[in-house]
Amino acid sequence: MKFILVFLTTSCLAAQPLRVQLVTGGHDHEPSIYALFDNQAGFHTNVKPHPQAFAADFRRNTDVLVLYDMVKTGLAEDKRARLRDFAQAGKGIVILHHAICSHTDWPWWFEEVSGGVYNEKSTFLHGQTMPVKIKKEHPITKGLRDFVINDETYQHLWISPKVDVLLTTTDPTSDGPVAWISPYSKSRVVFIQLGHGPEAHRNPNYQRLVQQAILWAGGR
Ligand SMILES: [Zn+2]
Structure with a gap:
């Protein structure tokens, strides 16, 4: 009986949804991005714009920070x-x-944490129909097969040689890697370059990728 109670207690604890803080601001985006976060059994999301998102210590109420904001400098x-x-x-x-x-x-942020940066040398192109290849089997890519997505590409990013690439594309307007695990060892950090607009946001492969990335980052 005692064993059953202990088991039930730990099961309930394990089932607690992760607390996700989604940070926006500094860049236009379409509301289709929010559907990825709605009604998820594994996590509950609160949306906050920057810089208010970082106005107080958020370690106690946040398990996973999802950054969809842009603060170039300062x-x-x-x-x-x-x-x-x-x-x-x-x-x-x-x-x-x-x-x-x-x-x-x-530099600490992009060299160690994000593992890459879009800088003054980088370029973008909207509306590319691009093939995406699963480079690595990982909890984030679990259940996914190579897919095609219509999205914006980035090129000439600075990318750390230490990143662990999860997804690549052969689109000639891209650097190739479009998702990676950062080399940062103190927390779980993943970058997914995809996700400009509704064509990407509504792609079931993209949805699964982002949702599995959140669960992995939260240690699930
Ligand atoms: Zn974009």
């Missing part, structure tokens, strides 16, 4: 400190699409 030092504290606390960070354009003036 994030204030106190807000940088909160982002750094969160990363160092062993939490989860999912960086989506234009959030890779953030913090071009913060």
Whole structure:
């Protein structure tokens, strides 16, 4: 009986949805992105724009930070400190699409945490029909097969040689890697370059990718 109670208690704890903080702001986007976060059994999402998202210590109420914002430069030092504290606390960070354009003036962030950055040398192209190849078997790519998506491509990013690439494309307007695990060891960080507009947001492969990335980043 005691064993059953213990088992039930741990089962209930394990079933607690992850607390996701989705950060927006600094870049236009279409509302189709929000459907990815709605009505998910594994996680519950709160949306906050930057810089308010980093105005207070959010380690206690957040398991996974999902960045869909863009702050190219100049994030204030106190807000940088909160982002750094969160990363160092062993939490989860999912960086989506234009959030890779953030913090071009913060080398620690892009060299160690995000594993890449869209800088002044980088270029973009909208509306590409691109093949996406699963490069690595991983909980984030589980159940997915190579797919085609209509999305924006980025090229000439700076990418750390230490990233672990999950997805690639042969689209000639892309660098190739379109999703990777960062080398950062203190928390689980994943970057997914896909996700500009409704064509991507409504693609079931993209939805599964983002949802599995959140669960993985949260340690599930
Ligand atoms: Zn975009």
